[in-house]
Amino acid sequence: MKFRERESTDTDKLIKEALRQELESVTPPPAGPVWERIGSRLASGAPPVPARRPLFWQRWATLAACLLVLFVGGFSYWWWSLGQGRHGDELRATADDLLGGRPEAAADTEKGGTWDGGRDYPAYDPADEGWRPAGDSAEESGLPPGGWPLVIGERFRLGAVYAREGVDTACRAALYADGRGNILLWIRGLEPPERFAGEAFWPELGISVRWLPAEQDSYPFVDSSGLPGLAWPGEEGCQVLVVRAGDLQAGALSALKPALP
Amino acid sequence: MDRDRLQSLLEQNDRQAQKELFEHYYRRTYAVVYRMVGSRELAEDFTQEAFIKAFQNRSQLRDPGKFGAWLAVIATNLARNHLKREKKLYFSDDPAALNTGSAAAGTEEQVMRKLELEQVRRAIRRLPPEQYQVVVLQYYYDLKLEDIAALLKVNLGTVKSRLFRARQKLARELGTIDGAEESI
DSSP: OOOOOOOHHHHHHHHHHHHHHHHHTOOOOOHHHHHHHHHHHHHHSSOOOOOOOOOHHHHHHHHHHHHHHHHHHHHHHHHHHHTTSTTHHHHHHHHHHHHTSOOHHHHHHHTTOOOOTTTTOTTOOGGGGTEEEOOSSHHHHTOOTTOSOSEETTTEEEEEEEEESSSOOSOEEEEEEOSSSOEEEEEEEEOOOSOSSSEEEETTTTEEEEEOOOOSSOEEEEETTSOEEEEEEETTEEEEEEEEESOOOHHHHHHHGGGOO | OOHHHHHHHHHHOSHHHHHHHHHHHHHHHHHHHHHHHOOHHHHHHHHHHHHHHHHHTGGGOSOGGGHHHHHHHHHHHHHHHHHHHHTOOOOOOOGGGGOOSOTTSSOHHHHHHHHHHHHHHHHHHTSOHHHHHHHIIIIISOOOHHHHHHHHTSOHHHHHHHHHHHHHHHHHHTTOHHHHHHHO
């Protein structure tokens, strides 16, 4: 059946009305017995706490706890940054001598293990965008030898690998995170858009993009959520690096791109 | 219920105040969660649990005016966790529940409108739980995107993305995909 043309505001009104009808057509069971069960649960459990302001000493305890967290966090950051600096090895060696040994965790990090980026950032779930897990290794994901680098831009580590739900089997994505709240999705095997200009829905990517002025051989854009991305044509079709969380700007993505094949 | 009355009941928080809040929000909270799980028993359990959690943790609610939406979030989060554990999605296609009156009655315009509403209602039932949540919060509770993000404890981009996809699906039912893309 073919419906008439409409404006998006009309669609909004229709959704609102349909949802209202949908919810108001539900007849709940009588409220009385439900309330009795709630009342008895509330009575048998912890008594409801009346709304009140924290006591004077509780505020100070909270402040002290915050300061302690800041101190511990600052020390941890200083300790971590020892290993990142130009003279990290010497400083770390000195510090290790002073503290009597080097932690195992530091040695493990240098081996370059795969980091599960999604686990610590529940705010971004690739499944929301139609991605499903596709195995962690290059062989499993069906990519040519080389697969996904374990690290890009020196600090973004490979999380999980994804495939697009539906009929498109060539399109693959990998999640990279830097452990500081920045999450990138690197997508390969996309059909390029009709043009790298203006604003349009990119069906393969599943989002609307607004193209920014093109660079040498890549095309920056902003997606419908306002997050930046970068597209460039490659041997495996069009590739995209898109920010999914954090505050990276389009310029930072351009700086990452030379490290990518 | 106006905001002052809500605030007063939440501060009071005795059994009488709780009962008044329950009676005011019970029906809509139950309806929201029932449309998600499709089972009267589960909807009742999650609604009951949501009220208990809300009464016990109401100090976490910063804006009393959003108590209803907050309850819906607690209840639908419980339902989402259940569906995730059970690894299933509930899809209802009960035609009886879609009865919005006889489609044959009224002018052509009215008939068309009823058919379109039925189409959208069917599509709403097929939304994944995450997308259903944001649609309910925006279109039923009239929340701003920022408020939805705060209540769901996700970032704004995630809310926009979920809403965009939900609207895409709903608009697709109406053959108005272009309109949905442009407005988010």
